[in-house]
Amino acid sequence: MIDTPDNAFQVVADLLVAAGTFGIGMMLWFAGEYVLHRFAMHHLHGTGMMSREHLEHHVHSTWRFSSTHLLSWTGVIVVGAAIWFPVGWLISGVATGVLLAAGWAGGYAFYEYQHARAHLVPPRGRYGRWVRRHHFHHHFGRPMSNHGVSMPLWDHVFGTHESPERIRVPRRLALPWMLDEHGELLDEFTDDYELVGNDRLDERQAGIDRARAFASQAPTD
Ligand SMILES: [Zn+2]
Ligand SMILES: [Zn+2]
Numbered sequence: 001m002i003d004t005p006d007n008a009f010q011v012v013a014d015l016l017v018a019a020g021t022f023g024i025g026m027m028l029w030f031a032g033e034y035v036l037h038r039f040a041m042h043h044l045h046g047t048g049m050m051s052r053e054h055l056e057h058h059v060h061s062t063w064r065f066s067s068t069h070l071l072s073w074t075g076v077i078v079v080g081a082a083i084w085f086p087v088g089w090l091i092s093g094v095a096t097g098v099l100l101a102a103g104w105a106g107g108y109a110f111y112e113y114q115h116a117r118a119h120l121v122p123p124r125g126r127y128g129r130w131v132r133r134h135h136f137h138h139h140f141g142r143p144m145s146n147h148g149v150s151m152p153l154w155d156h157v158f159g160t161h162e163s164p165e166r167i168r169v170p171r172r173l174a175l176p177w178m179l180d181e182h183g184e185l186l187d188e189f190t191d192d193y194e195l196v197g198n199d200r201l202d203e204r205q206a207g208i209d210r211a212r213a214f215a216s217q218a219p220t221d
Contacts, residue, residue, distance in 0.1 A: 021096055025084060025103015026110070029076075033111055034154035038147040042216040058213035059206070061139050061173045063119035069112070076108045111150045118149075122177040122189075133192055136175070137167050143216045167192060170219050171199035173209075197221030 036050070044051035053068050080101035089097035114131050123129040131150065138146035145162040148155050155161035169178070174195060180186050185195050197220065198205070209219050 018095070018099055021088070021099040022103035022106065025100040025105075026107035027103075028084065028100070029104050029107025029111065030148065030151050031154060032079075032104075033107070033150065034148045034158075037149065038144075038160070042143060042147070045216060046214045055213045055216075058139060058143065059210045061119070061175070063116050065116075072112075073108075076105055080104045114150045119175060120177070129192070133163065133167055136169065136193070137162060137164060140169050140173065141167060141218055143213075143218060166194050168196045168221075169193050170197040170221060171195045172197070172201055172205065173219060 037054070040048070041051045041054035046052045046055050049068075057063070084104050085097040085101040087097070088100035115135070117128070118132045118135050123132050134146050134152060135149055138149075141164060142162055145160045146152075146155055147160055152161055169175075171183070174183075174185075178185055178189050178193060183199065185193060212219050
C-alpha cells in the first residue's frame with residue numbers, strides 16, 4: 001500500500017514523539033548523573049560503595065573497566081525498569097514507557113563512554129575538548145564543581161559550573177594522552193592545561209592524594 005500524505009505525516013509525527021520521549025529519558029539520566037555524582041559520591045566522603053569507588057577514581061585519575069561497571073549497569077537497568085518504564089506507561093502506554101527507560105539507559109551509556117574516553121584518549125572536536133576541560137577541572141581544580149560529566153546544564157542551574165582559562169594538572173596525575181615521551185605537556189594542549197607540582201608516585205604522596213580525594217578536595221600540587 002502506498003502511504004497517503006496523511007499517513008506520512010502521522011509516521012513523521014510518531015517518530016518525533018518517540019525521539020522526544022527518548023530525549024526526555026536521556027535528560028532524566030543527566031539530572032541523575034549530577035545528583036548522584038554530587039551527593040551520593042562527593043558529599044558522602046567515601047561512605048558506601050558508590051562514594052568509595054568514585055573517590056578512589058579521584059585518587060589516581062585513571063580509568064579501566066571493572067566489575068563495578070557491571071554493578072552500575074545493573075542499577076541503571078533496574079531503575080529504568082522499575083521507575084521510568086511504569087511512569088511512561090502510566091502517562092501514555094507501553095511504548096512511552098520503553099522509550100523513557102531506553103533513553104535513561106542511553107544517557108548512562110553516553111556518560112560512561114565519554115568519561116572513559118576523556119581519561120584514555122585525546123580530544124577530537126569541540127565537545128571532546130569541552131568534556132575534558134570540564135571534567136579535569138573537577139578532578140584537579142575543584143571537586144565540588146562540575147558535577148555533570150557529559151553535560152553542563154545542572155551545574156549552571158545549581159551554580160557549580162567553573163571554567164578556568166587553564167586547568168592545573170598535578171604532574172603525577174596527568175593523563176597519558178597529554179604528555180610527550182619526556183613527560184612534558186604536548187604543545188597542542190598548552191592553551192587548556194598546565195602541569196604543576198611533583199611527579200612522585202610514592203606511598204606518602206599517594207596517602208596525601210587519597211586523604212584529599214576522600215575529603216572532596218583537589219589534590220595538592
Ligand atoms: Zn573521571
Ligand atoms: Zn567526582
